[in-house]
Amino acid sequence: MTTQYLILSGLLFAIGAMGVLIRRNAIVVFMCVELMLNACNLAFVTFARQVGNLEGQIIAFFVMVVAAAEVVVGLAIIVTIFRTRRSASVDDANLLKY
Amino acid sequence: MNGAIEAPTIEYGLLAPLLLVFGAAVIGVLVEAFAPRYLRKSIHVPLTLLSLAGGFALVLVQALRGSLPTTPAAMGAVAVDGPSLFIWGVILVLSFVCVLLINDEGHFVASAAAVPGSADEEEAETAGGGHTEVYPLVLFAVGGMMLFPAAHDLLTMFVGLEVMSLPLYLLCGLARRRRLLSQEASMKYFLLGAFSSAFFLYGMAMIYGYAGTVSLPGINQALSSGVLLDPLLLIGMALLGVGLLFKIGAAPFQAWKPDVYQGAPTPITALMASGTLVAAVGALLRVFWVGLGNLDWDWRPVMWGVAALTMLVGSILAITQTDIKRMLAYSSIAHAGFLLIGVMATFDSPAGNAGSLSAILFYLVVYGFTTVGAFAVVTIVRDPGGEAWHLSRWAGLGKRSPLLAGTFAFFLLAFAGIPLTSGFFGKYAVFTAALGSGAEVGDSLGGWMVGLVVLGVVASAVAAFFYVRVIVLMFFSDAAADGPSIAVPSTGTVAVISVAMLVTVGVGLFPQPVLDLANQAASGLFIR
Numbered sequence: 218m219t220t221q222y223l224i225l226s227g228l229l230f231a232i233g234a235m236g237v238l239i240r241r242n243a244i245v246v247f248m249c250v251e252l253m254l255n256a257c258n259l260a261f262v263t264f265a266r267q268v269g270n271l272e273g274q275i276i277a278f279f280v281m282v283v284a285a286a287e288v289v290v291g292l293a294i295i296v297t298i299f300r301t302r303r304s305a306s307v308d309d310a311n312l313l314k315y
Numbered sequence: 316m317n318g319a320i321e322a323p324t325i326e327y328g329l330l331a332p333l334l335l336v337f338g339a340a341v342i343g344v345l346v347e348a349f350a351p352r353y354l355r356k357s358i359h360v361p362l363t364l365l366s367l368a369g370g371f372a373l374v375l376v377q378a379l380r381g382s383l384p385t386t387p388a389a390m391g392a393v394a395v396d397g398p399s400l401f402i403w404g405v406i407l408v409l410s411f412v413c414v415l416l417i418n419d420e421g422h423f424v425a426s427a428a429a430v431p432g433s434a435d436e437e438e439a440e441t442a443g444g445g446h447t448e449v450y451p452l453v454l455f456a457v458g459g460m461m462l463f464p465a466a467h468d469l470l471t472m473f474v475g476l477e478v479m480s481l482p483l484y485l486l487c488g489l490a491r492r493r494r495l496l497s498q499e500a501s502m503k504y505f506l507l508g509a510f511s512s513a514f515f516l517y518g519m520a521m522i523y524g525y526a527g528t529v530s531l532p533g534i535n536q537a538l539s540s541g542v543l544l545d546p547l548l549l550i551g552m553a554l555l556g557v558g559l560l561f562k563i564g565a566a567p568f569q570a571w572k573p574d575v576y577q578g579a580p581t582p583i584t585a586l587m588a589s590g591t592l593v594a595a596v597g598a599l600l601r602v603f604w605v606g607l608g609n610l611d612w613d614w615r616p617v618m619w620g621v622a623a624l625t626m627l628v629g630s631i632l633a634i635t636q637t638d639i640k641r642m643l644a645y646s647s648i649a650h651a652g653f654l655l656i657g658v659m660a661t662f663d664s665p666a667g668n669a670g671s672l673s674a675i676l677f678y679l680v681v682y683g684f685t686t687v688g689a690f691a692v693v694t695i696v697r698d699p700g701g702e703a704w705h706l707s708r709w710a711g712l713g714k715r716s717p718l719l720a721g722t723f724a725f726f727l728l729a730f731a732g733i734p735l736t737s738g739f740f741g742k743y744a745v746f747t748a749a750l751g752s753g754a755e756v757g758d759s760l761g762g763w764m765v766g767l768v769v770l771g772v773v774a775s776a777v778a779a780f781f782y783v784r785v786i787v788l789m790f791f792s793d794a795a796a797d798g799p800s801i802a803v804p805s806t807g808t809v810a811v812i813s814v815a816m817l818v819t820v821g822v823g824l825f826p827q828p829v830l831d832l833a834n835q836a837a838s839g840l841f842i843r
Contacts, residue, residue, distance in 0.1 A: 223524075230517055237510050246506055253513035260520035268527035273520075276470050276529065280516060283477045287509055290481045294488055294501050300430050301498060307506070310499040313574040 222263040229256035243295045243305045254284045326388040329395040332370040332403055336458040339366030343451030359450035363414050371407040374400055387467040387842055391530055394467040394842045401676050401836035402464050402597045409589045409683045410457045412814055415807035416582035416691055423449055424491045431494040452482040460590045464597025468530040469519045480508050487579040492701030500578020507571045515558025521551030531606035532843045538609040552607055562595035563651045565621050566628040576644035585690035588647050589683040596654050605841045611661050618659050626652030626774035634781045637706050639693055646730055649778050650682050656771055657745040660752035665840055673837035674744035677830055681741040688815025689726040695802045703799035711794025716801045722816055724786045729819045731779040737822035
């Protein structure tokens, strides 16, 4: 019964990963990373059901806390960049190369 | 699922070094909240240095007491074994030294929130001060670096990874000069770091689905009785590998390293280049040797390719660099490749594995100190606009300041692995371990290991070319008329360079004490 959930989680993860690679706005890229983390949560909860212990569900809580901390740090960095450059596009940040 | 919840037992004594560093970080945050601005720095500096020194003392006490625990601490979350203690000690000393560099004036922006070039920024500059939040952030990062390689289950490892990374993302963006570069480095590091930790997490979910647990010995047990070609297991292993290899900067996940090393404030680069690499290699070893040890026939071929690519990319791309920090970043990538050779050198016998492990630990000490020393030199060669980043500006430095240039040349020779420097013994130990591992297996795989070592020697030779090029530039080129000035180094910076020099020369001449220490730490291998 858990297969569908795993497929959904795999799809969400793939959509998130594709989004990180092809979207240009740093905020959207970051949202896609969050989508990937949520796909992980779904996989954890599904597997917890499948193997019959609570570890996976507990891990999901930890992941939520870490994701929240990551949002704080990430938005701070992106907002600073936006204030400096008036743009949140990851293509505009191109001073460091080669 | 019914019944009372048992209270967990926490071995506070064993975890004391970790708790001390995290405790000091929390106190640092309180200082930030309640102490008046003019007092903050004078509270933070002793607090940070004392907690790191205290942590090191606690590690020493445990190491000297002899009887290491044979079971993990904190309900199986943290393994305080020989390798953990060794890595903790190395990280604490390296971060202590880096804090001395951080302590110097002029590396960090006065107000990170002020837009570069604005009136706000000027006002903050004239008001002086600067961000004292740097100190608690560094302590949190160091705490994460200690938790990451000592984690005994993947969840603790993930938390350690994030506690280590999140403060570093912020610290990267706080450079005082060339702030656009610094902010860009911070954003790139953050987005790529978050991306890679999502891979780590999905890999962890797959492994959990396969083994029903995320504890490393539990995974090992599931492997010894279960199907070894389960897709869940293979996908999980690959994704975990992506997350960990990203952190050590192995190719093809190395793209962030030059950008971040170049953009970040140099003391923070020194901390990342030494501490993060040490921690990440420790974690990589724990996952692949303890958790996935039974699967080494599956991961060694992949690791072979990654190690070969990493060494070649690191040493070949370094040749074309014109920025000194970027060049050192590529050199750090090449060294990650050399370390991966050691990670691959597994044996069937525990004694053989202990030999490889001690070679890796030795290499980490050697590389960590040399790299901190090199970045410390970079901080004091200055242009009017900050550090003299362009390599051409280093021309003729040997005539202007022979002592400093000589020191830097020595660090570069140690990176190259020239005999009589510590780097030589580091490489020698790792390559010998790899050859021994190849000889044990024999036939074709043994041949591949020999091939990898040959590739490592070739990569070292290529790397030696660009190290020597910098030395030639410093000693045999004419200095520009408006060449860089040598800032009068603070006592802290002098201490850092001296310590790094002492370790590089001392270990180069008498490697035995450090080798013995590494052997002793590795003798018990990881707790299972």
